[in-house]
Amino acid sequence: MTIDPDASGGYVTDVAYLPGYYPFMAPSRIRHVASSLGIRPPATDKGFDYLELGCGFGATLLTLAAANPLGRFTGVDFMPVHTDHIDREVAACGLENVRVLCADFAAMPADLPQFDFITLHGVFSWVSPALREHVLGIIQRHLKPDGIVEVTYNCMPGWSSLLPVRSLLRHFASRATGDSVTRVKEALATVAAMRKADIPVFHDQPLAAQLVDRLVQSDPHYVAHEYLNEHWTAFESAEVLDTFALRGLAHAGRLPYHQNHWQLCANHQFAGQFTGLDLTTIETLKDFHANTMFRWDLFSARPREAWTPGERAAAAADLFFRVALPNASLPHTVTYGAVTAGLVGPPHDRMLAVMGDSSWSLAMLLDAPGLAAFAPEAVVEAVDIGVALGLFRVEGGPIIDPIPAAEQLPTGSLSVPLSFNRRALVRDDVANEQVSLASPRTKAGHPIGDLHAVILDELARGGSDAIELRLADRLIAAGKHLREHATGRPIEDRAELVHASRDICGGFFQTVLPELVRQEIVVWTSDHPVGSHTASMPVSRE
Ligand SMILES: C[S@@+](CC[C@H](N)C(=O)[O-])C[C@H]1O[C@@H](n2cnc3c(N)ncnc32)[C@H](O)[C@@H]1O
Numbered sequence: 001m002t003i004d005p006d007a008s009g010g011y012v013t014d015v016a017y018l019p020g021y022y023p024f025m026a027p028s029r030i031r032h033v034a035s036s037l038g039i040r041p042p043a044t045d046k047g048f049d050y051l052e053l054g055c056g057f058g059a060t061l062l063t064l065a066a067a068n069p070l071g072r073f074t075g076v077d078f079m080p081v082h083t084d085h086i087d088r089e090v091a092a093c094g095l096e097n098v099r100v101l102c103a104d105f106a107a108m109p110a111d112l113p114q115f116d117f118i119t120l121h122g123v124f125s126w127v128s129p130a131l132r133e134h135v136l137g138i139i140q141r142h143l144k145p146d147g148i149v150e151v152t153y154n155c156m157p158g159w160s161s162l163l164p165v166r167s168l169l170r171h172f173a174s175r176a177t178g179d180s181v182t183r184v185k186e187a188l189a190t191v192a193a194m195r196k197a198d199i200p201v202f203h204d205q206p207l208a209a210q211l212v213d214r215l216v217q218s219d220p221h222y223v224a225h226e227y228l229n230e231h232w233t234a235f236e237s238a239e240v241l242d243t244f245a246l247r248g249l250a251h252a253g254r255l256p257y258h259q260n261h262w263q264l265c266a267n268h269q270f271a272g273q274f275t276g277l278d279l280t281t282i283e284t285l286k287d288f289h290a291n292t293m294f295r296w297d298l299f300s301a302r303p304r305e306a307w308t309p310g311e312r313a314a315a316a317a318d319l320f321f322r323v324a325l326p327n328a329s330l331p332h333t334v335t336y337g338a339v340t341a342g343l344v345g346p347p348h349d350r351m352l353a354v355m356g357d358s359s360w361s362l363a364m365l366l367d368a369p370g371l372a373a374f375a376p377e378a379v380v381e382a383v384d385i386g387v388a389l390g391l392f393r394v395e396g397g398p399i400i401d402p403i404p405a406a407e408q409l410p411t412g413s414l415s416v417p418l419s420f421n422r423r424a425l426v427r428d429d430v431a432n433e434q435v436s437l438a439s440p441r442t443k444a445g446h447p448i449g450d451l452h453a454v455i456l457d458e459l460a461r462g463g464s465d466a467i468e469l470r471l472a473d474r475l476i477a478a479g480k481h482l483r484e485h486a487t488g489r490p491i492e493d494r495a496e497l498v499h500a501s502r503d504i505c506g507g508f509f510q511t512v513l514p515e516l517v518r519q520e521i522v523v524w525t526s527d528h529p530v531g532s533h534t535a536s537m538p539v540s541r542e
Contacts, residue, residue, distance in 0.1 A: 008078070009106075009128040010230030015181045016081045017122075018221045019059035021436035024255040024296050025052070025119050026064060026444040027071065028319060028396030030148055033253035033260065035316040036384055038304040042116035042146050044396075044443075045318055047072065051115040051142065053105065053135060054123035058086035058098075059436065063445040065098045066420035066438035068396075074115070075100040076108070093420040105134040114144045121296075124240075125153040128231040140247050148252060149299045151240070158293025159234035161205040165191065165212055169227045180224040188223060192216050237287050237295055241280045249299035251279055256296070258388040264336050265290040290337045309376035313362035320359035321383055323352060324393040326511075334389045343389060347374045347382045355392075358401040396443030399518040415525045416460045425457035439519035446519055448512055451475075455508045456522070468502040475501070 023029060027050065031041035042048055047070045055061045055075030065073040075098070077083050083102040090098045103109060105127070118139055124132060139149055172187035173180070195202045195212040202209040215223055226232075241251050258264040262274045262282060266289035274282060286292070307315065330349055333342040354370035362383060366376050374382070386392040416422050421437045435453040436445035448456070451471070458470045475482065475497065481490040482500045491497050516522040 009131045011127055011131075012180045012224050012228050013079055014179045015221055015224055016079065017056045017225045018219050019057035021059045021063050021434075021445045021447065022121055023444060025060050025121060025150065026396065027068065027117055028394065028443050029255065030117060030119075030150055030298060031316050031396075032319050032387075032394045033255060033257060033298055034148055034300060034302075035312065035319070036257075036387075037253045037260065038307055038312075039148075039252045039300050039302050040146065040305065040315050041148060042144070044068070044070065044116070046070070048116040049113055049144075050074070050117045051112070051119070052076070053118065053120040053138065054127075055082070055086070055100070056122070057082050058089065058100065060121070060445075061100075062086065062089055062093070062095065062098065062420065063436050063438050064443075065095050066093065066418055067440060067443045067445065069097060069440070071097060073098045074112070076103050076105070078102065078104045089423070093423050095420065105131050105138060108134075108138055112138075112142050114147070115142055116144055116147045117150070118143055118147065119150040121150075121152045122225070124151050125233050125235065126225070126229045126231070136243070136247055139249070143249075143301075145301060147300070149244070149249060150296065151244075151299070152294065152296050153240060154232070154234040155240075155287060155292055155295050156234050156236050157288055158291050161207050162211050162293070163234075164201050164205065165208050165215070166227050166232065168194070169215075169223070173228055180228055181220045184224040184228060185220050188212075188215055188220070234293070237283045237292075237297070238280050240295075240297065241283060244299045248301050250301070250303075251283065252298040252300035252302075254283075254295060254297050257394075258334075258336055258390075259286065259290070259292075261385075261388055262286055262289075264339055264341060264388055265292075267338050309362070309366055309380045312380060313366055317361060317363060318397060320361050320395050320398045321355075321365070321387065321392045322359040322395070322399065323355050323357070324390055326357070328352060328391060332389060332391050341389060343386065343391060347371065347378055348386060348391065350374070351379075351382060351386065352391075356402075359395060359398045361398075395441070397441050399441050400520060401518075413463050413525055414459055414522050416456065416522055418521070421521055422460065425453050425460065437516070437521045439521050441518070441520045446516070446521060448516075451504055452508050452512045455505055456513075456516070460522075468498055468505050471501040471505060472498045 027044055027048065031044070034041040049072050050064070051074045052061050053076050055077050058075050061073055061075040065071065075083070075086060077100070080102050083100050086098070086100040089095075090100065101109060120135065123135065127135070143149060168191045169184065169187045172190045173183040176183035176186040191212055195209050202212070244251070253260050262285070265286040266274070270289065273285060277285070287295075330352065331342050331344040332348070333340060350371060350373070351365075354368050360368070362380065365371060365379055365383065371379055383392060387394055416425065418438055418440065424435050424437055433450055434447040435450060436447045439446050454474050455467065455471055458467055458474070462470070472494065476494070481492070482497060483490050491500055513522065517524070
């Protein structure tokens with residue numbers, strides 16, 4: 001398929017986007033939000049259908065497909081450079097549950113089935129009004145009655161002080177020559193010089209100045225796709241909620257999860273403002289209090305139900321909760337914008353003790369003898385607020401329990417069973433990017449740093465012998481330098497590099513590897529010693 005530029009609806013198509021895994025798109029995260037609001041989510045235990053509109057290079061689609069073998073995943077994108085890449089990855093990984101279509105939203109194939117989940121990330125704000133209508137039509141025709149839509153978009157008021165940045169970038173890019181990446185780089189250089197000179201618009205709008213600083217560090221493919229599209233729009237959330245309501249789809253929650261609680265978006269002194277309001281007004285108020293610039297919204301045709309704790313637990317019985325960080329303790333404090341919130345004392349102190357390192361379904365927590373002193377409603381509320389404040393994480397299945405201690409791990413040689421993960425680890429260089437691996441336990445992606453990916457690749461292929469030397473050699477081959485944390489000095493001497501590599505391996509064995517085992521991304525296969533490593537000199541790299 002070739003793209004007629006006039007037919008691209010003003011969307012940038014001359015340069016590719018860039019790959020990225022987005023955890024909020026996992027069915028488990030979507031189901032958790034809906035079920036916590038009393039909306040019965042699609043069941044996934046006997047298989048499900050998932051459609052991503054505008055899937056780009058498919059990093060999320062492929063990771064989720066590898067992690068959810070019972071799911072059937074379809075990606076749609078009209079840029080062949082994206083869909084051809086996905087086709088190659090599907091073939092190379094032997095993924096049998098992914099189908100990718102090179103198609104325009106305006107001309108979709110007729111044989112699409114109905115879906116439990118339809119997601120679109122980075123699409124709704126960036127395509128023309130006509131294409132938005134096509135997208136809404138696809139949703140209406142292809143969402144199952146119990147299905148959930150996830151849509152992301154730029155929104156107000158967060159964008160209000162940032163609009164000058166987009167205007168300037170578009171203006172200078174329109175005067176430059178070359179492809180969109182070349183033009184946006186040239187435009188960004190001009191805008192960055194203006195920001196450096198602290199001209200009044202950037203002096204008066206510090207958020208706009210910060211945005212320019214971030215963009216200078218960003219991949220220009222992202223900047224081109226984010227800023228140069230002709231029909232780019234920042235919506236009021238009420239417009240989007242009303243648009244979906246007209247199609248019979250009501251708001252079914254949002255991500256990140258804390259944004260479902262007005263108390264974590266607005267300061268407590270405004271409590272009175274939030275009582276007795278309709279949902280759309282509450283969402284609008286939350287956006288203004290938090291100065292929101294980007295939203296992840298869910299929509300569903302299902303009504304909100306008032307569940308007992310037991311009904312809530314049964315509605316998504318395969319979701320599991322665990323303490324998010326090792327050695328978590330109270331008080332646990334988080335700041336979201338203008339709001340600082342903390343957890344201290346019961347029931348969270350008891351929950352930390354009861355939950356330990358294991359994962360728990362809601363039903364298990366409601367039955368836990370250690371939590372019997374608390375009313376079931378209080379336990380459910382404590383789980384919700386714990387997730388909202390990042391004390392607990394939610395996953396699509398139980399992790400392996402108990403955690404293997406680092407010292408107990410190194411008695412076997414390891415394997416990485418999923419071919420998707422093995423392929424993700426095989427990298428030509430150390431690309432300064434996270435690598436998202438698929439977990440068949442949590443049914444989601446698990447990002448690790450690129451150096452840790454190199455270590456795991458080396459371990460899986462050649463065991464642990466001289467692992468630090470092999471890491472150092474890979475760094476040298478890739479032309480990557482480590483730097484000393486304290487001084488920023490590049491480490492050039494090989495012996496020093498090996499020493500630093502040993503420390504990185506130590507960190508990997510202590511923290512990264514046990515989590516990979518818990519998530520069944522790595523399994524132990526035989527009795528070859530893996531060796532033990534300890535961290536001493538902290539290093540960073542360029
Ligand atoms: C900003 S990218 C987001 C990609 C991916 N969802 C992600 O977040 O990494 C938007 C994607 O939508 C695709 N797209 C834009 N207009 C489209 C259309 N009319 N039909 C099909 N795909 C389209 C683009 O090719 C691009 O890959």
